[in-house]
Amino acid sequence: MRYLLFPGRHHLLTRFQAAFLRAQTAPGGPSAGATVVWAVTSANHHTTKRNPVPFHRREAAIERLSVLEGLRSLVVPVHDVPPSADFAATTVKTCSEALQLGLGPAEVTVACSTPSVVAMYSELGYRVLPVEDAQDPTAERPWEVLLRIAARDPRWEQLAHQASVDVLQRYGLVDHIARCVNDPVIGDDGGLTTTRDYHTYAESFEQASERKWAQIREFVRPGRILDIGCATGGLLERVDRDPRFHESDLLGVEVARHLMAECEHKVNQGRFRNPNVFFYQRNMLGDAVFPPRSIDTSITVAVTHEIWSYTRPETALSRRRAVQRFADNIAAHTAPGGVWINADVCGPDEPDRPVRLSLDDSDGANPAATVDLQGWGQDRVAEHIRSLSTRAKFAQFRRDFERNAGVRIEVAASGDALLLRLADAMDFLTRKDYADNWLSETREQFCGLSYPDWQHILASAGLRLGPGSRAWRNDWLIENRIAPVARISDPDGTRLDWPVTHLLALGYPA
Structure with missing residues (x-):
């Protein structure tokens, strides 16, 4: 056999793997003289639970192991693909195209211990060598060793190959792996939710960037300007165009890999005039990301x-x-004279106030029962939600909000209206028209914190709420989306004015 195909994510290389490959390819071994083809899968993913290490660092460790162990190796990045019965065939084709080699069963032996993947290669006619599974007891797999890193178990260094130990430690990836794997918020593949349409989300944020910039630009301080949750970098583009900040460093942090890719694309396109624009795929919820007192302006919009x-x-x-810890981290990295600009949705000042909510039931269908939307395609969900009356949407929202956000809405009948908390009423009314991302939007709670809550959070972080801070009501939303189909009143029927829906909080070091 001329080639030994070794597919895997290869975030960490083990001593056992090195000994296995050395024995296979050594003179007299089953694959004597074979070149090892490292098919590095999910190569376009990094900073996620499932794929914490960037491809270029994985490749560096593989090349270092190859030199140390005397292996002849070829490394091929394979992009992540959804689970498919064609996974093995796709991997072989990718390697064949990248290397311009024939990699059929006559030239290649496969090394793999994942039973489902072994079956795929076997079906294609390849001879498959078990790796860890051939041992008794079974050798510890690379992912299991990586989980030792996440658990801060020092024994990982005895199981990992020297090449991985060197690369992970030299580039600070040990802590990075622990942060990614232990992250309490981010999903396996580097997003907040698997049900969000990031294309629609990115478009809406791009469209809103000019409006958001008009709201906050007077408060931005020059120096190191950080946009946390920068989405596609639209807000930083506006900062870049403002001559006041032409000598500032512009920093963007985004956790969702789909959006991070667009930020990097903009840099490559030359969309920024300022050469000092840097984007980071990180989660600010964990340990502090930036050094103390190093950021002049932190911006968080809808974060x-x-x-x-x-x-x-x-x-x-x-x-x-979690929110308090986030505020504490921002306070820690804010420089003297700096500012944290936080613009977001906001719950009413009296979230627990009981109100009667009257909803239109003539603007759509009123089915006898709600439906389980889990497993539905996004288009089908959107079509169903749009078909419902406002009253029926509330019933569906209540069901999905409890399941997806873990928030239960207590409701009692009050004539033809509903009796519930003001905050719960506003959570529905501010989200009822988001049919395109319904399952994602019902995962979020807009009214979890009120403006008085934010005053306490900033004070606890050591920040002073500065002039310009306010809670405000989006009157366009009220007039065009909410008031035409809904009304709130006291339990006795006295009509109430609509509460605040948003906030702008400016935090300065106390």
């Missing part, structure tokens, strides 16, 4: 409600504690 929403309530990290 803090996601920290609240995507912190799983069943974890030790409560939603309120």
